[in-house]
Amino acid sequence: MSGATKMPRAPRDKPPALDGDKSRTDQPSFFSESGAPQPEPSEHAGHRQRLRDRFAKTGNEGLPDYELLELVLFRVFPRRDTKTIAKRLLAQFGSFTAVVNAPAELLRQVEDVGDAVVTEFRVLLTVAQRLAKAEIASKPALTSGQQVIDYLRLVQGFESREQFRILFLDKRNALIADEVQGRGTVDHTPVYVREVVKRALELSASALILVHNHPSGDPTPSRADIEMTKMIVDAAKPLGIAIHDHVIVGRHGHASLKALRLM
Secondary structure (H helix, E strand, O other): OOOOOOOOOOOOOOOOOOOOOOOOOOOOOOEOOOOOEOOOOHHHHHHHHHHHHHHHHHHHHHOOHHHHHHHHHOOOOOOOOOHHHHHHHHHHHOOHHHHHHOOHHHHOOOOOOOHHHHHHHHHHHHHHHHHHHHHHHOOOOOOOOHHHHHHHHHHHOOOOOOEEEEEEEOOOOOEEEEEEEEEOOOOOOOOOHHHHHHHHHHOOOOEEEEEEEOOOOOOOOOHHHHHHHHHHHHHHHHHOOEEEEEEEEEOOEEEEOOOOOOO
């Protein structure tokens, strides 16, 4: 209608700040009004592109841990430098692997780290675990070889509490199931021999690989570890179920009771 007074437009709500951007909400949004991504700030765009190019050419071997963390953090912090945050995380946890495996509550104690960073690391870790599991499950014969050890350290080596896991195998030593049978404290997990054998029979498993972790980081078997293994071996043998190994994993390596001739 001609001559009508235009009503003032209500102010738009500011988008929530990304992790570490709490002091930067007054800056222009990374997205335009149409939702299209805007170019990265020039002072960061060049560095990011050079880092991406180096990774494309050399892969993992060409990047130190802090630069690999930078690449991961690019998705969380699209408008700021990530080198400082990456180095801060490494100073706190020691390595790329330790950072990605760190508990959420400890990650959030690092300056500029919030839910978005925690989620990004959890996604990355989950993808790595699934790829590793698919790799060992695809093999025609499964033993406690290096690929299995790598998988077990990935899924369990950085846990803050003990877990007892079993890999159930068929007659060809192919993986039937991978199950955590019990969770305990920082230095103990209850293991029930009867339940181990019962589950193996339910799955028609012909062999087992026993696994647990030492949150202390030292995978050296304890006397209790050795005695528990012998009890399971003795209970499973009359039923035709073999115990291929008992692997203990930790942040600082692994131990195989079979390799140590303790079973």
